[in-house]
Amino acid sequence: MNNNITPISHARTTATGELATVVSARAGEALTVARHDGLTLPVAGHLSHVDYLAEGDTVTLAPDPRAAEAVIVTGRLRRAGEDIPFRYQDGRLHLTAGKKLVLQAGESTVELSADGRIVIDGKRLDGFAEKRMTFQSATIELN
Numbered sequence: 001m002n003n004n005i006t007p008i009s010h011a012r013t014t015a016t017g018e019l020a021t022v023v024s025a026r027a028g029e030a031l032t033v034a035r036h037d038g039l040t041l042p043v044a045g046h047l048s049h050v051d052y053l054a055e056g057d058t059v060t061l062a063p064d065p066r067a068a069e070a071v072i073v074t075g076r077l078r079r080a081g082e083d084i085p086f087r088y089q090d091g092r093l094h095l096t097a098g099k100k101l102v103l104q105a106g107e108s109t110v111e112l113s114a115d116g117r118i119v120i121d122g123k124r125l126d127g128f129a130e131k132r133m134t135f136q137s138a139t140i141e142l143n
Contacts, residue, residue, distance in 0.1 A: 016062040020071070028052035030073050033059060044070035051076045051085075 020033040023040055030043045030053045044064040046053075050073055053059065060075040078084070086095050095101055101112040108122035127133060 017074070018061045019077075020059055020061050022053050022055050022057045022059060025053050025055050025057075028054075030057075030059065033061065033071065033073070035061075042070045043073055046073040047075070050074070 018035065020035045020041075022030045022032075023034050024031040029046055032040050032042055034040045044067050050059075053073070053076060057079075058077040059073045060077070061071045062074050064070040064072050083096050083098075085097070086093065088094075097112075097114075099114050103110045109119070111117075111119040111121075113119075
């Protein structure tokens, strides 16, 4: 009798959206994860929106159709009490950072620090105003 049954691997039974814990990570990406049943699986990739990952983070998974024994990390659950880093409310995009928020494009940088300092660094700074431009400070230094 010919047996045409193909065994299914443990990883292939990973359901999309299944939760797992990051076992090992490097440079913010998970290398291996452990499912709830204790099976440790290699990570084949991460969706582009997945935050920086560390060991112990809880993540959501999807099976990797290219590799039977690997998974793709599709998301990270926020830790208890963790701030939401951005939100869109009342036509405004709010970005939140605990220590410093950095916007960078090439050689231009804008840094907002938690202590109230704002640093703008670039080759050229242009300011335009339809009406009055106001700078208020105890001291304003030019050159």
